Amino acid sequence: xxxxxxxxxxxxxxxxxxxxxxxxxxxxxxxxxxxxxxxxxxxxxxxxxxxxxxxxxxxxxxxxxxxxxxxxxxxxxxxxxxxxxxxxxxxxxxxxxxxxxxxxxxxxxxxxxxxxxxxxxxxxxxxxxxxxxxxxxxxxxxxxxxxxxxxxxxxxxxxxxxxxxxxxxxxxxxxxxxxxxxxxxxxxxxxxxxxxxxxxxxxxxxxxxxxxxxxxxxxxxxxxxxxxxxxxxxxxxxxxxxxxxxxxxxxxxxxxxxxxxxxxxxxxxxxx
Numbered sequence: 504x505x506x507x508x509x510x511x512x513x514x515x516x517x518x519x520x521x522x523x524x525x526x527x528x529x530x531x532x533x534x535x536x537x538x539x540x541x542x543x544x545x546x547x548x549x550x551x552x553x554x555x556x557x558x559x560x561x562x563x564x565x566x567x568x569x570x571x572x573x574x575x576x577x578x579x580x581x582x583x584x585x586x587x588x589x590x591x592x593x594x595x596x597x598x599x600x601x602x603x604x605x606x607x608x609x610x611x612x613x614x615x616x617x618x619x620x621x622x623x624x625x626x627x628x629x630x631x632x633x634x635x636x637x638x639x640x641x642x643x644x645x646x647x648x649x650x651x652x653x654x655x656x657x658x659x660x661x662x663x664x665x666x667x668x669x670x671x672x673x674x675x676x677x678x679x680x681x682x683x684x685x686x687x688x689x690x691x692x693x694x695x696x697x698x699x700x701x702x703x704x705x706x707x708x709x710x711x712x713x714x715x716x717x718x719x720x721x722x723x724x725x726x727x728x729x730x731x732x733x734x735x736x737x738x739x740x741x742x743x744x745x746x747x748x749x750x751x752x753x754x755x756x757x758x759x760x761x762x763x764x765x766x767x768x769x770x771x772x773x774x775x
Contacts, residue, residue: 506729508729508760508761509729509761510761510762510763510764510768511726511730511731511732511756511759511761511762511763511764512550512551512708512710512731512732512763512764512769513548513549513550513551513731513732513733513734513749513752513753513756513763513764514549514550514551514552514553514588514710514731514732514733514734514735515540515541515544515549515551515552515553515733515734515735515745515748515749516553516555516712516733516734516735516736516737516738517530517531517537517540517541517544517552517553517735517736517737517745518530518531518532518537518555518735518736518737519555519736519737519738520555520563520590520592520594520737521563521594522736522737522740523561526736526740527736527740529736529743529744529745530736530740531745532557532561533557534556534572534573534575534576534577535576537552537554537556537573537576537577538573538576538577538579538580538581539580540744540745540746541577541580541581541585542580542581543744543745543746544585544735544745544746544749545581545584545585546746547746547747547749547750547753548749548750548752548753548756548763549585549749550584550585550586550763550764550765550766550768550769551585551586551587551588551613551766551769552577552585552586552587552588553588553590553615553733553735553737554570554573554574554577554587554588554589554590555590555592555737556569556570556572556573557569563592563594563596565590565591565597565601565602565605566605567605567608567609570589570605570609570611571609574587574611583766583767584765584766585766586612586613586649586766586769586770587611587612587613588611588612588613588614588615588649588651589605589606589609589611589613589614589615590614590615591603591605591606591614591615591616591617591620591621592615592617592620593620599620599621599623599632599636600632600635602616602620602621603635603636603639606639606643606648607639607642610646611648612648612649612770613648613649613650613651613773614643614648614649614650614651615650615651615652615653615680616650616651616652616653617652617653617655618652618653618654618659618662618663618666619655619659621636621640622636622662622666622671633671636671637670637671637672640671640672640673641673644673644675644775647774647775649678649770649773649774649775650677650678651678651679651680651710652672652677652678652679652680653679653680653682654679654680654681654682654695655682657691657694657695657697657698658698660679660695660698660699660701660702661698661701661702663677663679664702664704673775675775676706676707676708676773676775677707677708678707678708678709678710678773679699679707679708679709679710680709680710680711680712680733681695681709681710681711681712681730682711682712682713683711683712683713683714683717683721684713684714684717686717688717688720689711689713689717689720689721689724689725692711692721692724692725692728695709695711696709696728696730708731708772708773709730709731710725710730710731710732710733711724711725711730711731711732711733712732712733712734712737712738713738713739714738714739715738715739715741716739716741718734718738718739718748719751722734722751722752722755723755726752726755726756726759726761727755727759731764732752732755734748734749734751734752735748735749736748
């Protein structure tokens with residue numbers, strides 16, 4: 504589990520699945536814009552980029568060709584100094600099998616997945632699709648891919664470990680993204696932390712993200728209590744650009760006495 508004083512990971516989530524340049528003129532959409540944003544966020548202190556890509560009509564996409572174009576542009580800009588994490592978010596558009604096929608065909612070094620999308624039936628649902636998800640996750644784990652599990656409610660912590668104990672989620676050290684409510688007060692974060700502590704599991708990494716006015720207090724709380732933080736226009740575009748949000752999070756880390764984690768250190772920390 505993350506510790507106070509330990510190095511902190513700052514992740515940048517620059518666009519998301521829904522927003523456009525009508526929401527903010529600096530929102531990156533094209534591969535070139537994403538690459539430029541990645542370089543700026545890297546200089547500001549982010550070691551990871553949470554990547555959403557768009558199709559030719561600027562709509563949310565999981566297609567490997569769109570990922571390939573964006574990842575190539577980002578790698579040209581930052582090399583291996585950022586870990587690039589793809590998303591599997593359905594956005595009401597893609598089936599679970601399409602989400603899994605996207606990862607398999609794209610072959611990213613890391614991806615995020617919402618527990619509630621990959622296991623919609625709970626921890627006891629069973630069925631062929633649940634079995635397929637288990638095999639998919641096992642295959643990604645065997646390839647050495649870092650998987651970050653997105654949890655929207657503290658109760659999902661217990662559900663996650665129940666699924667792991669059934670063998671549907673691979674064992675080892677896991678990473679969680681706790682999605683905090685939309686209120687300015689990040690009231691749910693202590694509930695997530697208590698739920699994780701109650702499991703007795705101590706080797707797992709956790710990160711938080713929050714929406715709009717809740718992002719700043721959540722960042723302070725996450726960083727000062729030993730967690731990592733994801734910031735960016737996906738959740739909060741109340742800033743000049745994504746790098747400004749990363750800069751602010753890095754300042755919180757400096758005041759908390761937590762050095763910033765590099766991409767190389769991150770890859771070592773999350774290796775299966």
